[in-house]
Amino acid sequence: MASGATEGLLIQGSSNEKPLFMDVNADEEAETTEIESLCMQCGENGTTRLMLTKIPMFREVILMSFSCPHCNASNCEIQPGAPLQDKGVRYTFKVCHPQDINRQMVKSDTASFSIPELEFEVPVNTQKGVISTVEGILDRTITGLDQDQTVRRISDPDMATKIDGFISTLRNCMEVKSPFTVVLDDPAGNSFVDNPHAPKNDPQLKTEHYTRTPEQDLQLGISQMALQSDQQVDKNGVSSSDPNDDIGPDEVLSIPSNCPACNSPVETRMKLSKIPYFKEVVVMALNCEMCGHRTNEVKTGGGVSEKGVKFTLHITSIADLNRDVLKSESAMVMVPELELELESGGLSGKFTTVEGLLDSIRIQLLNANPFGAGDSTQQQNFSDFIGKLTEIVSGNRLNVHLILDDPAGNSFIQNPHAPQTDPNMTVESYTRTFEQNDLLGLNEMKTENYS
Structure with a gap:
């Protein structure tokens, strides 16, 4: 039997045994x-x-x-081909140069495409999903607007004239005669805008991960699915939707789920744990016996803190790499010396060490996001970046800074000198901006006089 993460579950009764759940690999020729x-x-x-x-x-x-x-x-x-993501995604791309319209985009059928300067929007579910470029999507839009113009010039000449003027404006955008902004908003989280500067940040591209509204959940058809999931009963016969059920400090709960690698039925286990000088967290782990896939994730046990928090750790020794780190889903991770910026939502919540956090980023870049699949220059830049990150993880490259910025205030880096001040780390509490509150869903949250 061939080895592989998804090749443990086979179709039996055939001379040519094949995996029930095929692995998808960008480097191999797809069938x-x-x-x-x-x-x-x-x-x-x-x-x-x-x-x-x-x-x-x-x-x-x-x-x-x-x-x-x-x-x-x-x-x-x-x-x-992937399931709905936990959060929606919104890409805001500033088109400034002619080469920018060649930027690749994946637009799913659940995504909206808009140009705010023109007050123009392609609504959700009005176009089929497509992999194209900014120019390609604009050209597709022009084709759609122009296809009925012959009849429209006879039946409604005024409207036809207005559409001709708008088509001319879109053609000017394709020639980038003036800068404009493209917004790709997908509540399902399955759309994408290419970043040619990856793994570095793109100054023209802003990526935001947000919590879907109930209306968006209903539009995607997952509200009823979530209700049914909440009403599932665990192995002990206790309904997970009962608000009076609390997780005890020594209690481990199991929830039926599916393996993200091979989709086989597995159980996700959860346990409540207390971090000294911080707060309670919920540790979740999954181990698939079919393909061997393992994941672990951490959720904060409390709500959103009153203020955001920013940790700046100066890594000067191996001991700093061994510090415990809690990174929530809303936290950003930055290493200024490498120009590394991991936006919120880039990694799930993790309770690990500084070394483990940086190594998780390195593994994700190598496996989940193969940046080296481009031209030779991109491959060389990516190899150099991974080499520098590997040196930090192994302790051969010190005197760098790790910045953990969490607007929700639910992240933490261990202070071995606690309760005294740590000479290698600064902790800043700050008031969140309106945009940060909006990403956390706090602007729409009403807790007083809501009846």
């Missing part, structure tokens, strides 16, 4: 599935091709194309 299907234009049979692949720096997608040999009709679209 294409062909299905005979009806052409909606001429009524003859055409061919639909499906290919499951992985986009570097993103996730799994399903590419679909249709072609008809009788009338030469063709169509292509993209669907996310």
Whole structure:
């Protein structure tokens, strides 16, 4: 049997055993599935091709194309191969130069595409999912607006004139005659804008991960799914939706779930733990017996703190790498000497050490986000970056700074000198901005006079 994380579960009873859940690898040639299907234009049979692949720096997608040999009709679209993400994502991209319109984008059918300067928006579920560029999406929009102009010039000349003027404006955007802003907002979290500067921050691109509103959950069809999940009963026969059930300090709860690697049924275990000089946290772990996949995650046991907190640790010795770290989902991680910026939502909540946190970032860059899949210059820059990060993790490169900035105030770096001041670390409490409160969902939260 071939080794591999997803090859432990096989289809039996066949001479050619294949994994039930195939792994998706961007470096290997993906298999294409062909299905005979009806052409909606001429009524003859055409061919639909499906290919499951992985986009570097993103996730799994399903590419679909249709072609008809009788009338030469063709169509292509993209669907996310990954499940709905925990949070929505909003990309704000400033187009300043002609080469910026060649920036690659993945727009799922649940995403909206807008240009605020033109008060123009392509609403959710009005276009099929597509992998394209900024120019490609604008060209697709122009084609859609122009397709009925011949009839419209006869039936409604005034409206046709206005649309012609707007099409001319969109063509000016394609030529980048003046800077404009593109906003790609996907509540499902399955859209993507390429960052050619990765793993460094892109000054023209802003990425925001946000909590979906109840209306967005309903639009995605997951409100009822969440209700059913909350009503599941655990192994002890206690409903997880009972508000009077608290997790005891020595109690381990199990919740049925699915393995994120092979989708096999597994159990996620949770335990409440107390961090000295901080607060209570909930530690969650998953171990899949089918494929061997393991994950661990930490959630803070309390609510959002009154103020945000920013830790700046000066790493000067191996002892600093061994400090305990709690990184919540809302925290940003920065290493100024490497120009490394990990935005909130980049990693799940973790309770580890400084060494473990930096190594998790390194592993994620190597495995989940293969930046080295580009041209030779990009590969060399990525290799140099990984080499410097590896030197820090191994303790061969010291005298660097680790910054942990959490607007929710739920992150923590151990102070071995507590309760005295740590000479190598500064801790700053700050008042959150309106934008930070908005990302945490606090601006819409009303706790007084809400009846």
